[in-house]
Amino acid sequence: MALNLEDYFLPASLQEASTLLQRYGDGAMVVAGGTFVHGLEVRGLLTETVALVDISRLGLRGISESGNGGVSLQALTTLAEVGAAPLISRNPAFGSIGDALQYPPRQILNVGTVGGCVAAAAPLYDLPAAFLALDGQVQASLAARQRAIPLNDFFVGLFESALQRGEIITAIELPAPAARSASAFLKLETNANDLSILNVAVRLTLDKDGKCADSRVILGGGVGETYVRATSAEAALRGQTAGEASFAAAAAAVVDDFEAVEDHRASAAYRRHIAQVYVRRTLGTALARLG
Amino acid sequence: MSLIGKSPERPDAFDKVTGGKAFPVNVKVPGMLHAKLLRSPYPHARILSIDTSAAEKLAGVKAVLVPSEVPKRKFTPVYFVPANAGSMVQDMLIMSDTVRFAGQPVAAVAATSLRIAEQAIELIEVEYEELPTVFDPEEAMQPGAPQLHDHATNNVAVNPVMGFGDLDKGFAEADHIFEGVYSSHRVHTCYMEPRVCIVDCDRQGNFTVHSSTQHLFGLREKLAFALEIPESKVRVIKSPYIGGGFGGKLDMGYIEPIAALLSRKTGRPVRIEQTRHEDFITTARHPIKVYLKTGVKKDGTFTARHAKSILDTGAHATHGAEVINVHGVFGLLMTYRCPNSKWEGYTVYTNNMIGGGYRGYGSPQACFAAESQIDEICEQLQLDPIEFRRKNAWHAGEPHPMVQGLTLDSYAFDECLQSGAERFGWSKRKKADSGKGTKKRGMGFACQPLWVSGCIGFPDIYEHSGAIIKLNPDGTADLATATMDIGSGQITTLCQIAAAEIGLPMEAVHMVQNSDTTTVPVDAPTHASRATYSSGNAVQAAARTVRERLLMVAGIMLDISPDQLSVVDGKILVKGAPKRSLSVAEVVTRAESPFVQHGANGPAPTTLEEKGTIIGVSSLAPKANPSPVSVEFVEVEVDTETGVVQVLRVVYAHDLGKLIHRNGAEGQVEGGFQQGMGYALMENLQFDPVSGSCLAADFLDYKMPTAVEMPRDIQSIFIESNEPSGPFGAKSLSEPCITVPAPAIANAIYNAIGVRIRELPITPEKILAALGKL
Numbered sequence A: 001m002a003l004n005l006e007d008y009f010l011p012a013s014l015q016e017a018s019t020l021l022q023r024y025g026d027g028a029m030v031v032a033g034g035t036f037v038h039g040l041e042v043r044g045l046l047t048e049t050v051a052l053v054d055i056s057r058l059g060l061r062g063i064s065e066s067g068n069g070g071v072s073l074q075a076l077t078t079l080a081e082v083g084a085a086p087l088i089s090r091n092p093a094f095g096s097i098g099d100a101l102q103y104p105p106r107q108i109l110n111v112g113t114v115g116g117c118v119a120a121a122a123p124l125y126d127l128p129a130a131f132l133a134l135d136g137q138v139q140a141s142l143a144a145r146q147r148a149i150p151l152n153d154f155f156v157g158l159f160e161s162a163l164q165r166g167e168i169i170t171a172i173e174l175p176a177p178a179a180r181s182a183s184a185f186l187k188l189e190t191n192a193n194d195l196s197i198l199n200v201a202v203r204l205t206l207d208k209d210g211k212c213a214d215s216r217v218i219l220g221g222g223v224g225e226t227y228v229r230a231t232s233a234e235a236a237l238r239g240q241t242a243g244e245a246s247f248a249a250a251a252a253a254v255v256d257d258f259e260a261v262e263d264h265r266a267s268a269a270y271r272r273h274i275a276q277v278y279v280r281r282t283l284g285t286a287l288a289r290l291g
Numbered sequence B: 001m002s003l004i005g006k007s008p009e010r011p012d013a014f015d016k017v018t019g020g021k022a023f024p025v026n027v028k029v030p031g032m033l034h035a036k037l038l039r040s041p042y043p044h045a046r047i048l049s050i051d052t053s054a055a056e057k058l059a060g061v062k063a064v065l066v067p068s069e070v071p072k073r074k075f076t077p078v079y080f081v082p083a084n085a086g087s088m089v090q091d092m093l094i095m096s097d098t099v100r101f102a103g104q105p106v107a108a109v110a111a112t113s114l115r116i117a118e119q120a121i122e123l124i125e126v127e128y129e130e131l132p133t134v135f136d137p138e139e140a141m142q143p144g145a146p147q148l149h150d151h152a153t154n155n156v157a158v159n160p161v162m163g164f165g166d167l168d169k170g171f172a173e174a175d176h177i178f179e180g181v182y183s184s185h186r187v188h189t190c191y192m193e194p195r196v197c198i199v200d201c202d203r204q205g206n207f208t209v210h211s212s213t214q215h216l217f218g219l220r221e222k223l224a225f226a227l228e229i230p231e232s233k234v235r236v237i238k239s240p241y242i243g244g245g246f247g248g249k250l251d252m253g254y255i256e257p258i259a260a261l262l263s264r265k266t267g268r269p270v271r272i273e274q275t276r277h278e279d280f281i282t283t284a285r286h287p288i289k290v291y292l293k294t295g296v297k298k299d300g301t302f303t304a305r306h307a308k309s310i311l312d313t314g315a316h317a318t319h320g321a322e323v324i325n326v327h328g329v330f331g332l333l334m335t336y337r338c339p340n341s342k343w344e345g346y347t348v349y350t351n352n353m354i355g356g357g358y359r360g361y362g363s364p365q366a367c368f369a370a371e372s373q374i375d376e377i378c379e380q381l382q383l384d385p386i387e388f389r390r391k392n393a394w395h396a397g398e399p400h401p402m403v404q405g406l407t408l409d410s411y412a413f414d415e416c417l418q419s420g421a422e423r424f425g426w427s428k429r430k431k432a433d434s435g436k437g438t439k440k441r442g443m444g445f446a447c448q449p450l451w452v453s454g455c456i457g458f459p460d461i462y463e464h465s466g467a468i469i470k471l472n473p474d475g476t477a478d479l480a481t482a483t484m485d486i487g488s489g490q491i492t493t494l495c496q497i498a499a500a501e502i503g504l505p506m507e508a509v510h511m512v513q514n515s516d517t518t519t520v521p522v523d524a525p526t527h528a529s530r531a532t533y534s535s536g537n538a539v540q541a542a543a544r545t546v547r548e549r550l551l552m553v554a555g556i557m558l559d560i561s562p563d564q565l566s567v568v569d570g571k572i573l574v575k576g577a578p579k580r581s582l583s584v585a586e587v588v589t590r591a592e593s594p595f596v597q598h599g600a601n602g603p604a605p606t607t608l609e610e611k612g613t614i615i616g617v618s619s620l621a622p623k624a625n626p627s628p629v630s631v632e633f634v635e636v637e638v639d640t641e642t643g644v645v646q647v648l649r650v651v652y653a654h655d656l657g658k659l660i661h662r663n664g665a666e667g668q669v670e671g672g673f674q675q676g677m678g679y680a681l682m683e684n685l686q687f688d689p690v691s692g693s694c695l696a697a698d699f700l701d702y703k704m705p706t707a708v709e710m711p712r713d714i715q716s717i718f719i720e721s722n723e724p725s726g727p728f729g730a731k732s733l734s735e736p737c738i739t740v741p742a743p744a745i746a747n748a749i750y751n752a753i754g755v756r757i758r759e760l761p762i763t764p765e766k767i768l769a770a771l772g773k774l
């Protein structure tokens, strides 16, 4: 499948980038770290693209506290910078982010961006699962307009997001975690260069009696077109004492929450099995992080 | 001798880490065109018509090639055998109007840019008549299965049967009989540099070829044969090195003859570079299913062995006709002593991709079967698996079991077993499945008791090597040989052998960068673990001539008999008179200087005898192909909830005769382990079961171990048994390193969790299924 790329732009402002994106419509593609491009190209998914709009000159880099304990990650922050930020690494509530960043290869960590991994809308990626478990939201900008999109509504289909034509992600925002919250993440992969066969991100928020006040159980990888929020598993935890018994119940419930993919990488039965094991293990890790 | 066994810096290292400008993929030729192949989406079809008119009209398209235009002579693309070798099957055309696997080229376009060529092939209209398909070799052998080639009844391309003794008697004498079916899958060598070539045809029809190949002379011969032209019309340029081969570049691809024909049509050089996806469907290790039946006495002595091996060769026989024999003879029939043995091999056509060479060449599949089954026997009969192997093994000094007239002069199997077991701590192994908790550890080992350092004794296989070494007036040496460095360090070891033999420092020997088939002696490919041994012998022979001539000239200069002289580190030393020493540079300068020279007493003649370049040339086949032997111990940890296996540590013991380059040798062991572990646990070239098309586009789909999955602790023990026929006592190393990991890992997994997986790769899913958890 022939590539039809004609143009490459390095806009200096969001305004300019938006204009270019609107001008080329479906023929344009944003490039941040650019790590997604090769995979699309070899699978013949880039044939419609005629222009690359490289946003790496737009600044949009850095991590800051966004009032009362929330965190804002600007879109062009690299994955490595996220992993190194004390605001993230010191907070057990954000444990799932650190876990998710254990997996991508060093080269990808150094180049891939927060905005890129979310905008790709590929449920095979890891960090977005962790963001989902933390109720994150996307800040997007189209020319002068800025809007917030909850991640829950962001992933529409495979490679399909709620972004409108020309809209650019400027930041990912994580709300302040409730007290006594911790999160964890696990990914099943064949080697260190793999995308998830299956991944699980969980967040656990305990009340003062050690009961589960709130939780998130997110599944990614071979679970369908988008990430899955495992509501039955969350229901099985609600109000229960956090521990082996409730975690086992959540693990058992998770198989009702998704349609496992059957493909050459793994059978559906194996994915269902791993989902259970990983829900139990991630919940155990999250609980341990609460000390 | 002081250089031998050290680790001098690789002369190619600097160039490679700064971009590798000499890789064939980086070669550019002025005026070159870029070609692209159109490949069939169907695995079995007849081409009814091809319409290229739209493609030809596209601006920038210079030529289109279709099957009706290629020569009609059938060939085998395999390099190391003569084109008409009786043991091979000549069943290929450069392009055919019958398609036998998904991805077979059906047309090609040369254009002024790659992009135009890509656009042009999409404009070619091909009308196919689909034919019934068969992907499973055992189904292909059934009467009534779709037939791929007229010459092959039931799709069997070759069917070697060998044996000795009386099988019935042997099984009757056995106290126990073990039977198992062991199967393996398709894996790719994953050379990093793609298959790539540039072919330039001049107006007299002479072809100059650049290619990422493991064999210059093989490519020359096969290309000339397929094009039906004399070999002297083809000149293959030796690139200083290539980006990996591992056996995956041991045959001419479709790209070289197609580029040649497009170049002849256009009068311009034509370049073709394969994508990773195209590389995946160009070569692979053959899947082989082994039915293995073994009779043993109570004490573990073999009484009878019967093996049947079914090899899936894909659309054409190519390497499959030879791999089956190496697999049977060196993997099953001859590895251990067994008086009554029989082996039957079937190389079977299917509508799968064509298999190729891959390090080990049939032995990994056999070793997995044989060494797994030995573990099963020992487990069931409660025999010590080390003692079991020792009892059934060959010993040094015995006649070579496979090659008549040779002896196992050097053969240190016992030492490998013993030193490996000690270093590893084998005595601490626990009973199978005795661990507690979800993660369980286990230990296992496997052996490759018989292997080669080249191919003497095999029918039809070349075993020549040659070298030219020339000294320069500055005291350095140029070494030219057709032996390709395929990444495994041949430049380094051959320069080291030359330096050590002549008496020069390592840095003084340079590998000549761009020799070609017109300037260096004929050579076999870099394959079959042969380069250090066979090419090393040739280099040593040429170096010996150089040293003799050097000493002769020095003797004249010093007026002393050459036998009173030696060459050490670039200096000619006189026995008992160290002050009289000369440098090599002075001697070479003198040899190349004019006949009459000005001295203190005016002009004076020198001698004629001393005049001329100091040069040594060799072209020879080695006397033997001595057998290396190896043993590998591994410890694994199995997560019994996920089925994921981690290899924790490895001890590898190998009798290589003499260690030439320590780091290089360790690199072979570690690289071999990486490939062997990938074979055991994860690598798998997968195909759509209906369309037959390859599912791997790149390394996202094809999983090989990265540095992260590799065990942190790999120890190499090199046993030096001193092979009398080898350069400085060396024999070979490369292939046993890749053969033993799969059965060693399988045996360790059994020890960890008490279940036996007989089908590669041993994926987490298979483990969970075997544990009854899935």
Ligand SMILES: Cc1cc2nc3c(=O)[nH]c(=O)nc-3n(C[C@H](O)[C@H](O)[C@H](O)COP(=O)(O)OP(=O)(O)OC[C@H]3O[C@@H](n4cnc5c(N)ncnc54)[C@H](O)[C@@H]3O)c2cc1C
Pocket: A029, A030, A031, A032, A033, A034, A035, A036, A037, A039, A055, A075, A103, A104, A105, A108, A111, A112, A113, A114, A115, A116, A117, A118, A119, A120, A124, A125, A126, A127, A163, A167, A168, A169, A170, A192, A193, A194, A195
């Ligand atoms: C070899 C390899 C290994 C990998 N391993 C892992 C892994 O283990 N775990 C994991 O989670 N991921 C992994 N990845 C995926 C990687 O994390 C993503 O490719 C990366 O994060 C994407 O970021 P980028 O900046 O490179 O995005 P780009 O490639 O630049 O863009 C990705 C997509 O997002 C769009 N885009 C980018 N930025 C914006 C923006 N600000 N606004 C709107 N649209 C935007 C682009 O148009 C494109 O469609 C791997 C990738 C590779 C190539």
